[in-house]
Amino acid sequence: MTEEGRIVLSVLGALTFCAILAFFAIYFVRIKRPTHFGYETVTESEKRERVAGVFTSVAESYDRMNDLMSFGWHRVWKDHFVASLNPGFSPLTAGPDPRGPQHILDIAGGTGDIAFRMLHTAHVLNANPAVRVTISDINRAMLTVGKQRSTTLPASQQAALSFVEANAENLSQTRPLHPYPSPLEPTSTDAHGRQEQAFFDPATATSSIPSNSVDLYTVAFGIRNFSNIPAALREAHRVLKPGGVFACLEFSKADRFPLFNAVYKEWSFRAIPLIGQLVAADRDSYQYLVESIERFPSQRDFRDMIVDAGFVVAGEGYEDLTGGVAAIHKGMKPRA
């Protein structure tokens, strides 16, 4: 290792140490672990409140984790992502768009980070209240978090939102979200009495997303976790209208800048699992997070996967953010 690299690493080490101290402080003072009310007997309304509380804390820790891991920069990425798509924009013409209102499908958008920004851009900045957004996620817990957060939005924006549970690899089987707790599907608990994450079971599907029905398909920091990415891309191609846009914000490779990349790798493999352990009490999940980032294909390879799914791209087909730590990939479904 070069001298330069060693200096950078030692500085990073010192920073990490300070961070650890700070997190210990946060850990003991502020973090409230989910209460074990699984064994308690509570009324249904009480339970609903408590469950809601759990999801609020999940959402809080989710946001706090993202802020800590990316130094708050994920907000800038998401803002840029939505601004570059400019949803709801419509040229000034007499009368409404004859092709009907825009429909945006936000896949893996459980907590609503992207969807709420989309709604803001479309309804407020572009003054186009006809735009509606469907948030889809395989994880009912995350969707419930998003649903809860959406209550702070203006009523017109809430009305334009819908939540569905779906597996992105097969959008022909979906189900409108029924938030926890559900009388039909009692929540399961693990050995500690905590609620397990409930993933969408296609057998319970009641509806579907039709082909050629979506203007804009977005997936932010989600596609990495799909078990079959080509299938998800084909499904995106199916549901998009001709001329519709597929847009993906995802972690990527910063190989172009070796020194920066070395620092970034140190941060992600040493600091992030530690932060996860301290803040979210879940080291394994965050270990998985950094490993999945490492395993995700490079910008060009992923662009080629998008093209293979039948999309056309413009220019290079991707845009690097922060030197390639994250990247935006876009593709358009051509006219048949």
Place this chain on the structure above:
Amino acid sequence: MHPPTVSCSAGAAATRRLLLRPLRPAILPSSRLTPAPPSRSLSSTTCRPITSSPSPFNNKNNNRPTSLHRPQQKQQQQQQQPLRTYHSHTHPAPPGPFTPAEAHLLSAAYLHVPAHGFTPEALALGARDIGLLDISPAVLPDGGAFALIRWHLYFQRTCLAGKVHDIFAGEGEGGAPRTVGERVEALAWARLRGNEGVVGRWQEALAIMAQPSYVPASLKELAQLADEILYLAGDVSVDPSWYTKRASLSTIYAAAELFQTTDTSPGFRETRAFLRRRLDEAARAGGAVRAVGEWVGFNASAAVNVLRSKGVRI
């Protein structure tokens, strides 16, 4: 950008492939492009460099698909091949920086630029014209405004080759350009005429091009334009003047373009006069530098010879 060569940098296989093909009339690009009538109005059909190349030569040799309506599997191969940075007499021009879908969308949006400027409006209206959605321009990098400007630059630059035939048509009869310098002026003027349709919007475009993230791409386009003009004018210098000529032409062209944005004289007469004055100045300055260099060189060698004649061992 490197000094021009006509040698083949492609692999031997490519050379063999080319040799198997019947010989074409070799040199001037005017012979390999269908002459297009000089377009005064803004049009995406009179000179279309990407989507419908009229020359079978261009179509055969690259894999560029001509239709937007089918996904193209070859696309990524094209994008990965390195772009040649010099003009070749023996190879077709490398593909432009736009994918077919992008070119189709941008050429449709380009028609709306005079009315709406280099804006999302023009892009959305262009997308509607070719049966796409309002959201479709989102696929372009950074929302597409700069892509639209770049399209204008690229389109007008590649149009020059098609206009060469008309510009040089009356050559030798009087009034028509003869020397390289005159041809450069004629070509630079033809390129400035290409701005006519959008000149009311060109200040906006210059402002966008001056944004830090777009400066490198804009400067590259300018350099390519200077290179194209000098190449078409028949400049064959292979000494350091290759660089100085391109640098000075770039400066003069950029200045003339800025002048043009505020020029209200009929037919942009003032801009033409401005361009001519600047080119004359450059020629005079170049001549002065050359003369001084010659004088210094002559006297230096004379001084050395005097010293040698006095027995100094130099």
